[in-house]
Amino acid sequence: MVKEAVERVLSIRAEVDEAARRSGRSGRDVALVAVSKNHSVEAMKAFATAPIDGFGENRVQEAVEKRALWPDRGLPWRMIGHLQRNKVRKALAVFDSLDSLDSVDLALTLERVLAEEGRKLPALVEVKCSDDEAKTGLAPDGVEALLERIVTSCPHLSIEGLMTIGPLDGGERATRRAFSSLREQRGRLRERTGLALPHLSMGMSGDYLWAVEEGSTVLRIGTALFGRR
Numbered sequence: 001m002v003k004e005a006v007e008r009v010l011s012i013r014a015e016v017d018e019a020a021r022r023s024g025r026s027g028r029d030v031a032l033v034a035v036s037k038n039h040s041v042e043a044m045k046a047f048a049t050a051p052i053d054g055f056g057e058n059r060v061q062e063a064v065e066k067r068a069l070w071p072d073r074g075l076p077w078r079m080i081g082h083l084q085r086n087k088v089r090k091a092l093a094v095f096d097s098l099d100s101l102d103s104v105d106l107a108l109t110l111e112r113v114l115a116e117e118g119r120k121l122p123a124l125v126e127v128k129c130s131d132d133e134a135k136t137g138l139a140p141d142g143v144e145a146l147l148e149r150i151v152t153s154c155p156h157l158s159i160e161g162l163m164t165i166g167p168l169d170g171g172e173r174a175t176r177r178a179f180s181s182l183r184e185q186r187g188r189l190r191e192r193t194g195l196a197l198p199h200l201s202m203g204m205s206g207d208y209l210w211a212v213e214e215g216s217t218v219l220r221i222g223t224a225l226f227g228r229r
């Protein structure tokens, strides 16, 4: 199981290297987060020695249960799903970063608990890439105000960039357009807020090579690593 897991990671890494080179970058600039939601701790452990950069989970309760079975803190665990404010304290006990910050209220709640605990949290702001009501994330026109609020009021949140989920059945053109528009928005936000925003988390099992070509620095890959959920 371990050998297969490592081989799957290496084969994705090789493709990512090539896609990064096509866009004038190096595969080393692209982090690979293994999305382990709905998979067991045993399945996750098979990846412990593979060249991945962390695990992604989208439900607090599931992550709490898994951490109890696997308290090892070697690889960072990232919260990639919508976080409810009443679960902030629980989430902070098991996650090392939040990729799905999507409101001022959530930022302020996080700030309060982080200040109390005396720690900083790396976070990405999740941006909705289409008008789809079912989609999570903040509408693009709300992102600047959120960043400004964080700069003035949330010293314990370290905003490292933006995250988006590509259109679910958008095809290549719509997907690339969503990813390139997030990259362009990052450029505008850099100028207007002065934040470096080094990271763009975009790209899942079905669209990660397009994402790399459009500038992704963090891939969140589940199915292509773990199989179907």
Ligand SMILES: *Cc1c(COP(=O)(O)O)cnc(C)c1O
Residues within 6 Å of the ligand: 035, 037, 058, 080, 081, 165, 204, 205, 206, 220, 221, 222, 223, 224
């Ligand atoms: C489930 C999930 C992924 C991984 O999706 P796959 O298509 O299985 O690679 C990535 N990002 C988020 C936010 C998810 O919820």
